[in-house]
Amino acid sequence: MSHPEPVARRMYDLIEPIGLVPYFADESDEALIALGLRNQWDAYFAGRAAPFGRAMPAEAVHAIFYNFAPGEVARHIPRIWDLTTPEAALAARERGCVAGLRRILGDLADAPGVARAGDLLLRAATSAPVEGRALFAALRTIPVPREPVARLWHAATLLREHRGDGHVVALVAEGVGGTEAHVLHALSVDLPAKEFGRVHHLPAAQLDAVIDGMRARGLIGADGWLTDAGRATKQRVEALTDRLAEVPYNALSPGELDGLATDLEPLSAAIRRVIPW
Numbered sequence: 029m030s031h032p033e034p035v036a037r038r039m040y041d042l043i044e045p046i047g048l049v050p051y052f053a054d055e056s057d058e059a060l061i062a063l064g065l066r067n068q069w070d071a072y073f074a075g076r077a078a079p080f081g082r083a084m085p086a087e088a089v090h091a092i093f094y095n096f097a098p099g100e101v102a103r104h105i106p107r108i109w110d111l112t113t114p115e116a117a118l119a120a121r122e123r124g125c126v127a128g129l130r131r132i133l134g135d136l137a138d139a140p141g142v143a144r145a146g147d148l149l150l151r152a153a154t155s156a157p158v159e160g161r162a163l164f165a166a167l168r169t170i171p172v173p174r175e176p177v178a179r180l181w182h183a184a185t186l187l188r189e190h191r192g193d194g195h196v197v198a199l200v201a202e203g204v205g206g207t208e209a210h211v212l213h214a215l216s217v218d219l220p221a222k223e224f225g226r227v228h229h230l231p232a233a234q235l236d237a238v239i240d241g242m243r244a245r246g247l248i249g250a251d252g253w254l255t256d257a258g259r260a261t262k263q264r265v266e267a268l269t270d271r272l273a274e275v276p277y278n279a280l281s282p283g284e285l286d287g288l289a290t291d292l293e294p295l296s297a298a299i300r301r302v303i304p305w
Contacts, residue, residue, distance in 0.1 A: 030278055031274075031277065031278070031282060031285070033260055033273070034269070034270060034274060035274065035277045035285055036191070036270045036273035036274045036277065037270050038289065038291075039187070039273075039277060039285075039288075040060055040064055040069070040191060040270070040273065040291060042187060042292040042293065042296045043149070043184045043187055043292070043296075044150070044188065044235045045183035045295075045296045045299035045300050045303065046129070046180065046181060046185075046295065046296070046299060047185050047187070047189075048299075048303060049125045049128050049129055049132075049181065049299070050072075050075055050076075050124070050125050050128075051072070052131070052302075052303055052304055052305075053124070053127075053128025053131075053132070053218070054128070055124040055125070055128040056071070056075065056121055056124035056125050056128055057071045057124070058124060059121065059124030059127070060074055060075055060112075060117060060120045060121060060124065061119055061122040062114075062120070063111065063112040063116055063117065063192050064111040064112055065108060065111055065112060066111070069103075069104055070104055070107075070108050070111070072104075072115075072248040073089070073101065073104040073105055073107045073108055074104075074112060074117040075090050075117055075118075075120075075121035076123075076163075077093075078114040078115075078117040078121070079106060079114070079118070079163070079166035079167050079169060079170055080114075080120045081114050082102075082106065082109040082113070082114055084105075085105075085106070086101045086102040086105040086106065087101075089101050090102070092162045092163055092196075092226045093163075093201070094196045094206045094209070095184055095205070095206040095207070095209050095210060095226070096206060096228055097206070097207050097227075097234070106225065115167065118170060118299060122173065122178055122181070123259050124180070125178075125181050126175070126177050126178045126181060128175050129180075129181060129299075130177060132298060132302055133177075133295060133298055133299070136294060136295060136298055137177050139294075141281070141290075141291030141292075141294070142176045142177060142180050142291075142295070143176040143179070143180075144287070144288075144291050145180055145288055145291040145292050145295070146176055146177075146179035146180035146182075146183050147179070147233075147245070148280060148284055148288045149180065149183035149184060149186075149187060149288070150172060150179060150182070150183040150186075151279055151280065152183075152187065152276040152277055152279050152280055153183050153186035153190065154168070154186075155275075155278070155279035156190055156235075156275050156276040157275070160193070160197070160284030161189075161190060161193035161194070162193065163189045163192065163193055164186065164189045164192075164193050166191040167185065167189055168184050168186070170182070175176050180295075187273075187276060188202055190273065190276060191272075191273040194268075194269055194272030194273055195265070195269045195272075197268070197272060198264075198265045198266075198268035198269045198272065199265055201268065202261050202264060203245075204261065204265065205238075207227060207235075208238055208241070208242055210224055210226045210227045211224070211227065211235075211238060211239060211242060211262065212242075212247070212254070212262055212265075213247075214227070214256065214263045215248065215252075215253055215254045215258070216254060216259065218253075220252070221235065221239060222235060225305070227279075232284075239252075246258070247261060
C-alpha cells in the first residue's frame, strides 16, 4: 500500500543506527581481522563487498560504493581475497555484528520486540525490487539468519543498502561525485571539509581540487561554505533519496509501521548512545 505520509525518513532515523554497527563496533572488525586481514579497511571492504564474490573487480566495487577517492578500493580488492574468502567474511561480519549488538543492547537484545522488528523489516526489505540497486541485489542472495538479533541486523542492512543505492542515484542525478558528496555533507553540518573524517586523510591538493571544482559550479562560496545553490542541491539529494527509499515500506500497513517504530525506538536509542560520532 502507498502511505499518505512519507515514511522513509522516519524509518531511516530508526534503522540507520543498526546498520552502522559494523562501522563502529569493535567486534565486527575483530572477527574479520581474525581471518588474516591486515587492518580495519581490509575488514570494511571484505565485509561489505563479500556479497559480490571474489570475481568483482576493484573498479566495479569503486563504482557501486561511489564515495571513495580514486585508488582507495584497489588498495584492498582483490588482495583481501588472497587472505580469506567472501563466505568466511560474510560469516565473520554477521558474527561480529551480533556480538556487538548484544553487548550494546544488553537485556534489550532478548526482548520480544527484536524478533517482531526483524520480521517486519525483513518483509519490507524483501518486497522491494532489485533492479538498479546492485548492492541491495547482492545482499538479497545471502541466506536470511534465523536467530532474532542476526535477523534484525541483516534486515536493517538490506534496507540501509537499498537506501544507499538510491542515494547514489540521487547524487548522480545532481552531478555530485563521490568525494564531492562528503564535502557537501560536511559543509551542510557546518564542518570544514578538511576536518571531515572520510576525506581529511586525502592529500591537500586533491581535496582542494574537489572544493575548487564545487566552487566553480556555484555550490561553495568564496568563504568556503555552501551557497544557496549548494544547500538546495543537498536538499534535493536528500529528498530524492527519501523518495526512492519509500517502496519497501509499502509492504507494511500503517499499524505495522507504528508497531515497528515502537519496537525500534528503544533499540535505536541504545545504539545511538554509543556511536562515537
